[in-house]
Amino acid sequence: MDKQALMQQAIEARKRAYVPYSKFQVGAALLTEDGKVYLGGNIENAAYSLCNCAERTALFKAYSEGDKNYKALAVAADTPKAVSPCGACRQVMAELCPPDMPVYLTNLNGDVWETTVSDLIPGAFNKEDLRG
Ligand SMILES: O=c1ccn([C@H]2C[C@H](O)[C@@H](CO)O2)c(=O)[nH]1
Numbered sequence: 001m002d003k004q005a006l007m008q009q010a011i012e013a014r015k016r017a018y019v020p021y022s023k024f025q026v027g028a029a030l031l032t033e034d035g036k037v038y039l040g041g042n043i044e045n046a047a048y049s050l051c052n053c054a055e056r057t058a059l060f061k062a063y064s065e066g067d068k069n070y071k072a073l074a075v076a077a078d079t080p081k082a083v084s085p086c087g088a089c090r091q092v093m094a095e096l097c098p099p100d101m102p103v104y105l106t107n108l109n110g111d112v113w114e115t116t117v118s119d120l121i122p123g124a125f126n127k128e129d130l131r132g
């Protein structure tokens, strides 16, 4: 699966979003080392703070199915520039993905921001910081 195909899957994953409040559909496609793709949409809640982003939906789906090794993540939304993941998702990526893993951020106009997990959250709090 190349990056273009993964971004296309992220665009497709937007259809899985549950967004009655923001009406802002986001899709994510997570490629595992085994070549499997997990899709996620953002899932909102009437208690707004419980909204779960597409990126975390895809990551939590994969991890909880026992797929723990990831090769790339693509995220898509209808944004003026390539979509920018929120801080919570960046922190979760830092926890579950390799630091040098590519992240392909895109929008419906074909803009692409190709980055990595560590570039998205430099100096992230991590398990090393928990050691006293
Ligand atoms: O990268 C992003 C940014 C926002 N959202 C969601 C959260 C909320 O449901 C809606 C508006 O912020 O978009 C994502 O899923 N991913």
Ligand SMILES: [Zn+2]
Residues within 6 Å of the ligand: 053, 054, 055, 056, 085, 086, 087, 088, 089, 090
């Ligand atoms: Zn997020």
